[in-house]
Amino acid sequence: MATTTLRPRSTSMGSSTRAGRRSHPIARWLKYGGPVRFLFILPTLLVFGLFAWWPIVRSLGISLQQTNFVTTRWVGLENFTRVFADPLLGTATVNTIWFAALALVIGFPVPLLLAVAVSEMRRARGIASVLAYMPVILPPVVATLLWKAFYDPSSTGLFNSIFGSVGMDPIPWLNNGDLAMPAIVVQATWASFGTATIIYLASLMSIGPELYEAAEVDGAGFFRRIWHITLPQLRSVILVLVLLQIIGTLQVFAEPFIMTGGGPENRTVTILMLIYRYAFISGDYGRATALSLLLAVALTLVSLIYLRLTKKWSSS
Amino acid sequence: MKMLAKRWMAGTVAVVTVAGLAACATGDADSDGTVDGPVTISVGGMPTTERPEERAFFQNRIEEFEKANPDITIEGEETRYDVNTFNALLAGGGLPTLINVPFTEMQGLISRQQVLDVTPYTSESEVLSQLNPRVQEVVSSDDKIYGVPWTAYTMSLLYNRDLFAAAGLDPDAPPTTWDEVREAAVAITESTDAQGFGSMTTENAGGWAAATMAYSFGGLVENEEGTEATVDTDAMREVLEFYQTLRWEDNVFGDNFLLNYDDASQQFAAGNIGMFLQGSDAYPRMVDSLGMTPDSVGIAPLPQESNGLGTLAGGTVAVITPTATEAEAAAAIKWIEFHRFEKYSSEEAARAEAEAGVAEGVTVGSPESPVVDEAVYATYLSWIDDLINVPRENFTVFLDSVETLPLVPEPATKAQEVYALLDPVVQAVLTREDADIPALLESAQSAAQSAIDAG
Structure with a gap:
């Protein structure tokens, strides 16, 4: 089917090349619908130009400037120097990596296992999928505020009431430096696992039943089927989702910003929160942009390393 | 062919970009050019449609003003x-000619030259x-004035009069020293379900409150x-020792330390906190927005030790965009x-x-400086x-202190960063419980000095 669609197109391109040898390029461009083609891509060009490419170019400039948006002064690499001189940068970096690692440990298996469980269900699979996706429907700020209330450190907080009913003392949750980040990760996982579950589920549904039937005939049990059929069949989806999760979690902002404000004692300050503080608390857009660019470079490197490490697996 | 398309594409992007820049530049020129004769200005702070009576009053004031000044047109916004949108508005040319900002932001705006010298x-x-x-000082730097303060408050001790009464304390005689605050906090915690004392601790507000308290103990942060x-x-x-005592010895500081x-404000209005530090302008917010009973709100001057320096001043300043002609x-x-001060000369x-x-059902005559x-x-x-x-009459002690309690201005450099x-x-x-106060202060001192030195 694909071959039959491509053939005429290939022929057409070949004839245009031949025509090109005989006419002026502009005439050729006009003959083959140049202006019309341009009109089709114009909206995309405008949207990307104004809201993606131009801000990127502008941010490169701002990272080398000191600006109050009225007057601007070029300062070279001073903004980058000041970013590296900030003692909070190390704390924020460690916190961000800690969040991403915890999110991977907690957040990676949950949607995968849930998707496998749902796919094995004979009945009510639709309801289970809807329930799994439900938290994603809640606006993120609302969901985060809800969990902030759940984590109320007093004995009347939701979680503490539940644990209190079995005789446990109130837990300070977000007020405890060691517990705050894991608590935020649990909330973030709850809020986002629905999307990954649905994607895994869709991939699982596309795995041919004959593979499982053949495995069953060969005497493979539930876990062997998962290991030898399900996971290999899902590997490309898993690779993409894990990469997206790593990139997403390294940019965590809303959850710690709303739940702890970076506390206690900066234990939940993340890199994006630091960027926010530079820009909106200190009004230092140069330094904020410099750190944003450094983060972008770091994320690119992380992605490249990840792709390199998983190259063998993804192509096998 | 590919090369031509690439060049053409690059040309298109360049044209779009240049056109966009040209459009921006035209807008800037309009707003920067000196205008002779009629002038139009935009003013922020117009009441929203949720407050129709106050909005109508504001619009009537504009009409009256334009009648008296036919060359000036006011556009209410x-x-x-x-803090999240100010710079974007300034960069995009969308900032009103006149906007109201809190005192706490003035020092940063002045240092970044984002407000006009008026x-x-x-x-x-x-x-x-x-x-x-005393209020004018807040908007001044190097003998220049950068705004017009039109409301003012002082950082004060807010207390819940109902909780005071329930704890056997006299709501008309609020604490005047920190020892008395401690005694009252213990009494409230013992007699009611509320925590006796509380404090803001995040988003720079913890540092703001601690710095204010330090003034009352005789120290500045810069x-x-x-x-x-x-x-x-x-x-x-x-x-910090006062906090430590109330938290770990008296156990009157509650459970949540990320406020x-x-x-x-919400915890106080809900009757869960007996006392905390906040601006004396909190009354309308507590009553109009958070539903607190008017008679429950108590405001006392910031308690002072014998070497106390006074209290921090706050308020609202009208500032003009630096791009104004x-x-x-x-x-x-x-x-x-006309709009903010005529009421002091015209009954x-x-x-x-x-x-x-x-008519709007909001507070009129709330305590202020x-x-x-x-x-x-x-x-x-009158x-x-x-x-x-x-x-x-509930605020007699506070109102009596307004003219006598010295006002301490915000730290002159990087105030918000020091608070953070x-x-x-x-x-x-x-x-x-084992927090090492001297070590914490030593580290904060070093970081604050670095922030100041960084300019």
């Missing part, structure tokens, strides 16, 4: 100062040159010139005089504003006496 205009104004000099951090002082140590400004700036100052204007507030002379303010209050719906550095110090003391 609902834009309010928001000295030439205010010095010519008879009304504005008579402003309370020297007056703003060149030296003075975080590691006996005064700040006493503040921002809004969280603490001379004509626009002059028109904006004229509007401020009719005073009553019209108060009547709009009463006058921005004008004491006598002028008293006359103003004009609207029958419209005042605030039990001002103090947040984790306060959190450490409240969340860890």
Whole structure:
């Protein structure tokens, strides 16, 4: 089917090349619908130009400037120097990596296992999928505020009431430096696992039943089927989702910003929160942009390393 | 062919970009050019449609002003100062000519040159040159004036009068020293379900409150010139020890130590906190927005130790965008005089504003620090006496202190950053029983000095 669609197109391109040898390029461009083609891509060009490419170019400039948006002064690499001189940068970096690692440990298996469980269900699979996706429907700020209330450190907080009913003392949750980040990760996982579950589920549904039937005939049990059929069949989806999760979690902002404000004692300050503080608390857009660019470079490197490490697996 | 397409594409992008820049440049030129004759200015802070009576009053004021000044056109906008949008508005040319900002932001805005120097205009104004000099100081730097303060408050001890009564304390005799605050906090915690004392701890508010308390213990967080951090002082140590005692010894500080400004206000309004530090302008917020009973709100001057320096001043300042032309700036100052200060010289204007507030069902006559002379303010209050719906008799102690308690301005350099550095110090003391106060202060001192030195 694909071959039959491509053939005429290939022929057409070949004839245009031949025509090109005989006419002026502009005439050729006009003959083959140049202006019309341009009109089709114009909206995309405008949207990307104004809201993606131009801000990127502008941010490169701002990272080398000191600006109050009225007057601007070029300062070279001073903004980058000041970013590296900030003692909070190390704390924020460690916190961000800690969040991403915890999110991977907690957040990676949950949607995968849930998707496998749902796919094995004979009945009510639709309801289970809807329930799994439900938290994603809640606006993120609302969901985060809800969990902030759940984590109320007093004995009347939701979680503490539940644990209190079995005789446990109130837990300070977000007020405890060691517990705050894991608590935020649990909330973030709850809020986002629905999307990954649905994607895994869709991939699982596309795995041919004959593979499982053949495995069953060969005497493979539930876990062997998962290991030898399900996971290999899902590997490309898993690779993409894990990469997206790593990139997403390294940019965590809303959850710690709303739940702890970076506390206690900066234990939940993340890199994006630091960027926010530079820009909106200190009004230092140069330094904020410099750190944003450094983060972008770091994320690119992380992605490249990840792709390199998983190259063998993804192509096998 | 590919090369041609690439060049053409690049050309298109360049044209689009240049066209966009040209459009921006045209907008800037319009707003920067000096305008002779008629002038149009935009003013922020217009009440939203949720408050129709006050909005109608605001629009009537515009009509009256335009009638009296036919060369000036005022465009009312609902834009309010928001730290997240201010710079974007300024960069995009969308900032109103005149916008209201809180005192706490003034020092940063002045240092970043994001507000206009209005000295030439205010010095010519008879009304504005008579402003309370203690308040005027907040908007001044290097003998220049950068805004017009039109409401003012002082950082005070807010207390719940109902909880005081329930704990057997006299709501009309609030604590005047920190020892008395401690005793009251213990009594409230023992007699009620509320925590006796509380504090904001996040989003720089923890540092803001701690710095204010340090003033009452006799210490500043920076020297007056703003060149030296003075975080590691006996005064700040006493503040943190006070917190430590209330938290770990008396257990009257509650359970949650991650409260921002809004969280603490809500907890106080809900009757869960007996006392905490906040601006004396909190009354309308507590009553109008958070539903607190008017008679429950208590406001006391910031308790002072024998060597106390006073309290931090706050309020609202009308500032002019730095891109305003001379004509626009002059028109904006004229509007401020008319809209914010005519009530102090015209009984009719005073009553019209108060009547709009009463019709809207919001507080009229809430406690504040006058921005004008004491006598002028008293006359103003007498004009609207029958419209005042605030039990001002509950605030006698506070109102008596307004003219006597010294005002301490915000730290001169990097105030918000110094406050931000103090947040984790306060959190450490409240969340860890073994918090090492001298070590915490030493570290904060070093970080604050680095922030100041960085310029």
